[in-house]
Amino acid sequence: MDGLGPNAANSCPVTPLEFLERTATVYGDCPSLVYNRTAFTWSQTLRRCLRLASALSSLGISPGDVVPLQPPPPVSILRSVSLKSHLFCCLSLLRDSILFDPVSVLAPNVPAMYEMHFGVPMSGAVLNTVNLRLDARTISILLRHSASKLVFVDVLSRPLLDDVLRLFPASAERPRVVTIEDPYEDAPPPQSSALTYEKLLETGDPEFRWVRPRSEWDPMVLNYTSGTTSAPKGVVHCHRGLFFITIDSLIDWSVPRRPTYLWTLPMFHANGWSYPWGIAAAGGVNVCLRRFDAAAIYAAIETHRVTHMCGAPVVLNMLANAPDSARRPLHGPVQVLTAGAPPPAAVLHRTEALGFAVSHGYGLTETAGMAVSCAWKGQWDRLPASERARLKARQGVRCLAMTAADVIDGETGESVKRDGNTMGEIVLRGACVMLGYLKDPEATAKAVRADGWFYTGDVGVMHADEYIEIKDRSKDVIISGGENLSSVEVETILYGHPAVNEAAVVARPDEFWGETPCAFVGLKEEASAAPPTKSEVIAWCRERMPHYMVPKTVVFRAELPKTSTGKIQKYVLREMAKEMGSAVRPGRM
């Protein structure tokens, strides 16, 4: 078998960064990005990204260790085409340290944010997009944890960043700050001496030979988890993982050539589920929006003839519940990909009736995007709407490039019964699983185990047709009188109540039952005339679920606390429930 193995021509690292140059060749004159009255073509976008990479290199962000394009070191090492040379290549990687130079960004979906998804890693640095909705204290922790030497900040977030930097200990090294201008916003102009994004680009070379990864396992992005259940952790993904998730997301959603994509999903959330690279791969148009409401979305769809958009169910909600004045007729079907939480049936009905084609998937920051999706079967089209909604709310099957997805028993590690009932932990295996958590080998080892699975921390069931359905986050399972009960199931029934706008159920400590379900409920505006009482809500549940699942406590709230991506922050509610103390005295029920 001599001479048959990785060789100089086939072992070149894969990276989603390669998509940009190809698209600039094929679609160079076509629009790449639109933002207010700003519009770029793909050849302009390529040149701006190369300028950025070049300028960052000049700033010394990616230390002198720049790798020439041709021949790249692993290739020149792989002179003989055999496994031995593969080994040799690995040895060479061990010898050198891994480059890890993060550049952080605090920005909404503006053009610079899109360009950074290429320009920053093209300089050899690691891109760290920061959730803009975090507080200054948390951001200051993240920036110090990542040891970012440079931070790009949107002009409107400059005051936030100033607060962040004030929280740095006196001894801590402060990152260099570059402000991203926005001609469409009424903000104080940056000091004329200050380095701004556009000034920085001017110093860069648009013909820069960008820094290819030495290995496809080289880190490319750092994303802190949104922290629904715990403190943020720094998820690191490599070029290989991001290549796979990007390709897989295009195939899974059947994205055609040249889509028009509306940026309703923040790019700072798991890199917009990989679509910054995906839309470049497809040669599409990125319609950027700094902020949006239902009217802005409908207007953008009409103006730009949007074909695709992503968002948490809260975005679907927005579309479905838009007042008539905000709504506009669609020019054709608009594909909407949703994830983060199962879309409620009522919202699905309404958005689909309006002409949105909703797809539902499931992924985590740790998988860089959609790892599982509810692949739709043609025969389901003939089912009644409620049945279709029930099926579409399931998370689904592994995406094509994933190796495996399963629901396993935490004790035995065996697959749970395919009965749609037996709960277990959802586990995943595939090329898009993270390298690990930054500076946290313990958390990494807990999530990625020697049995070959990434443990998601989500509790689910496997249906007879091998579709996975999430029942809860592990931490959200309520154990009442020894029964495990899924807070999501209770919430689904609460969402069915005509007056309920949003609902979250958490455990409330109980001396007798251990825990009891406690429901936090937000009501619809139109229900304000005759709002339901707590006991009416409880009665609604009692008619529709087993007794042990019925919330013992109902709390009405104008709005529930949410993460930046619209997920309800259960840990906040859990704290509130804890502070209420024991709900029911022993013997009361």
Place this chain on the structure above:
Amino acid sequence: MDGLGPNAANSCPVTPLEFLERTATVYGDCPSLVYNRTAFTWSQTLRRCLRLASALSSLGISPGDVVPLQPPPPVSILRSVSLKSHLFCCLSLLRDSILFDPVSVLAPNVPAMYEMHFGVPMSGAVLNTVNLRLDARTISILLRHSASKLVFVDVLSRPLLDDVLRLFPASAERPRVVTIEDPYEDAPPPQSSALTYEKLLETGDPEFRWVRPRSEWDPMVLNYTSGTTSAPKGVVHCHRGLFFITIDSLIDWSVPRRPTYLWTLPMFHANGWSYPWGIAAAGGVNVCLRRFDAAAIYAAIETHRVTHMCGAPVVLNMLANAPDSARRPLHGPVQVLTAGAPPPAAVLHRTEALGFAVSHGYGLTETAGMAVSCAWKGQWDRLPASERARLKARQGVRCLAMTAADVIDGETGESVKRDGNTMGEIVLRGACVMLGYLKDPEATAKAVRADGWFYTGDVGVMHADEYIEIKDRSKDVIISGGENLSSVEVETILYGHPAVNEAAVVARPDEFWGETPCAFVGLKEEASAAPPTKSEVIAWCRERMPHYMVPKTVVFRAELPKTSTGKIQKYVLREMAKEMGSAVRPGRM
């Protein structure tokens, strides 16, 4: 950076074999394959492939070295998530020998042929599909070269295989033979004691845990090159390479979910450009045809509502020149992917006018399928037909998952000028490039060089818009009076002659000029009433090309010799031209 590297959950080998199980989950009840009155669903196809893999394992084809699914060895070794463990994994691969147990198949596009693309590698064996149009002597050389222990043979090819085996030296070990039955063919039934394909499947376990590759670099298929220019060489591809080409071919051709694919391209030609795995990935329908002419293709398109098909330009020719009696109106656009030679303008016009949407790509057995494709730009739609045909005849740009494609100067290794004129060798780099040629490290080293390029042996130019166009195979370049001239350019002009059906131009030795162009020409049937003379053909050329390019010799032939995939065998013509001797005496011109 501790703990950030390949780990147990993300370093699992990728393989296109994984697509089958997913599709059986999602589209289990949907048709997978149709052949005459035989039809299977995807869950049946999965079970048949697993039976095949299981039965092959039982036959000892894949030696006892079966790898359990969970945890696979590289994963259990990768207990610590670091580059060190990646190294460890590589070491373990070095320690063991690579499995390489080829199973050969001689069959047309029948269901068994499709199933073998999964079932054979799922047993851990390497699939070797043999070109059915080769002669017995060549096949006997290939079977001995590959050391196949088992050969599947279509019932109608059994006499050919008997001839092949008679050519084995007495001392040589003969492979086991399994005949593939065909209830639709009038063939002598196999002896009742003989092992047949269906009998073998019956012995297999449809719940077999198939043999996952230990590494994504493990060999999966062995394909002998069609030999347009030299003796066949055994190209070996690994799971990783085939995964990439399959995904890339789906994206590049924008294959939607659930296509209906007509098998006009033989699967024994570079595994049907990866579409056996691709159609499984997309959950489509495979319409199998043992043999076809224009009427059979039009009938199949109508009956099965075919959406996609592949073929060399000769298939396009067939569609375009079909008599009215064979032609049927199309139900909608039919996507046709062509490669192997640029589609002639006249053929493009006619097929597109009939409703076929033609895409053109370029690949080699060594890239397992399409590596470059003529990505179409919207603005080209507005050009006149002749201009569109000229643009579509170009090979194009690298496909998305390829790393690089270029045209370089053979001497300096530098990119040639982007002027559409300067000829150089087309070189490629990407994950789908072969591992190498079986038992031929010298040929491997010549094709895959330390500079990181795979040398295609094709001569081309790079246009200003960075689209590659093939001008010739290196061996087909004619050097006349010191001028390099492209035989393809001369052929293109010959194809423009209204009476010419096919044309090939090769070098004829010449004492004075070194070489002169010699044209072999096949005329259209309708030209038989008043065929052009040789001097009329020469005059046609003289009006349209530089003097030195004009063929000095014209030979009319009823049909030109072709490979199984419809490529004209220039080496046969070159031999004929050589035998003619010097064409023109010094001083005659």
